[in-house]
Amino acid sequence: MKLDPQAWLARPGIRRLLKALHADQGIARFVGGAVRDLLLGEEPGDLDLATTHTPEEVIRLLEAAGIKAIPTGIEHGTITAVSSNTVVEITTLRADVSTDGRRATVAFTDDWQADASRRDFTINALYADPFTGEVHDYFGGMADLKARTVRFIGEPLQRIAEDHLRILRYFRFHARYGDGAPDADALDACTARANDLMALSRERIADELLKLLSLADPSPTIALMHARGLFAPVIPEIATTERLAGLIASERAAAIAANPVRRLAALLPPDPATADRVAARLKFSNKAKKRLASAADPDLGLNPRALAYRIGSAEAVDRLLLAGNAEDAAALKDWPVPRLPVGGAQMMARGIDQGPRIAKTLRAIEDRWVAEGFPEGAAFDAIVDAAVASAQ
Structure with a gap:
């Protein structure tokens, strides 16, 4: 199968970048989300390139072409390129040498299938030639994408043992791309290895959880995770997921964009002290910590504009949406909070x-x-x- 390569070739700086990497020789391909999005008929988001070049070669080639190269993850083979303000993550093909569930030691390779085999899901191991759009699919990812099924590459328990974060990634991908019941083997493996999440840094857990909560409607997936005990090892304060669906309905009624911190508050008891503890455990920034605690406070007390003036517009909108007051929240959306005109x-x-x-x-x-x-x-x-x- 071939995709229309103009989806990425039309972006500023991409042709220049591909030329610098000699991509016309078949040594660089787009991978992951950029390919997956196009197969779904959607505009590609972030662009990721896989290449047989070593990280040092990537830097040398980019700098020779006057393209900014940032060694954001050079020990794992990743270089961030900025070409005419277009950002592309470029990663050398890899094979795992050792894994311990939190980090991996990798060796660089020129074997495309070896690189594909270390990726987590079949729909995440799709590559495309940047000029012809030809798709390279080593593990049935296109069929799974068509069926809206998220499957691990290989044996799920083993893949989770290699990287425990794959548990949360699985549910995020299912919420984004899945339709219907999740893959039974994957679900059982995630359930069985739920306690592995305790070995992860809280920052990684928070990042993945907030990505999941940012999706259009993660409530069915969140409910499934709760039913399977996935939150118990890291956020045992989540006792029910019912309020999340109501919050999402309020957000849609008020035409207000999703906010993952607000949605996390819907999963917690309406108690600022509890929210504060969860935010501290997840290593939230001070700003996010304050917002979560405010959203967890059920006190409206004042009329909506007075509330916005006292605690801030975003925080007032959070509380109103969580209380089901979509109309009042919508009215605040574009209201400029005034300043006291005297001093x-x-x-x-x-x-x-x-x-x-x-x-x-x-x-x-x-x-x-x-x-x-x-x-x-x-x-x-x-x-x-x-x-x-x-x-x-």
Whole structure:
């Protein structure tokens, strides 16, 4: 089978990059998602190239052509190329030397099938010639893609033993590409090896989980994972998955993009302290940690705009969507949160002494301004006058 190569050749800098690598000699092919997306009739996302060149050769060839080469994973054979602002991951063909479930020692090879055999799923081991679009399929990936089935290459238990993260990757791929019941052997293997997840770094777990939660509708897959006990080793706080489907329905009703942190909050108890512990365990950034804890707080308390003013627009939208208030969340989506149009200098000009009295007066102005719906003009001036008179 052949694909239309213009899907990638039309991108800025790609022809230049392929020329630098001498790809016309059959020593570089697009692989993975770029091929899979095209086979599904979708626009390719990230571009990944596999090549027989060694990493050092890739760097030399790119630099000779004036293309930026970044050794992002050179010990594993990966170089990031930036050609006319188009980013491509270039990886030398590899064969595993040893694995321990968390990392692999690899040897570089020129054997395309050997490289394909170390990849996790059949639909992830599809290669395509960058100029002719000819697809190279070593393990029935095209048939599986057509059937919307995600299968491991080789024996699932062994492949998971090589890299424990494949458990989470399996469910992410099933949520994205699967249709119907998952492959029974794969599901049983993931279930049997669930405790292997405890050996992984929390950063890797968090990255994969957030990718899964970012998909269009991962709720059926998440429910399956919970039923099979996949979360128990790493996030035992997940006691039910029912709220996630409701949140996704609210996001769609409000035409608000998915947010994986918000969706994780739907899986946790409505308790900020619990969310804070989970975020710390998963090594979230301070920003993501704060957002998860806020989303886990069920307190709406104020009207939607007042809530947005007090805790932030994104955080208010999270709480409203989690509460099923899609209409109020949609109304906040494009609302610019205002700033209090008065400050300490104006208070001093009105005769209020500098210090605690100014802060107290400004708080009184702000509280009334928020409660009355952020009035402007004469209505706001009346609020200021009343607060000043009370302070004098």
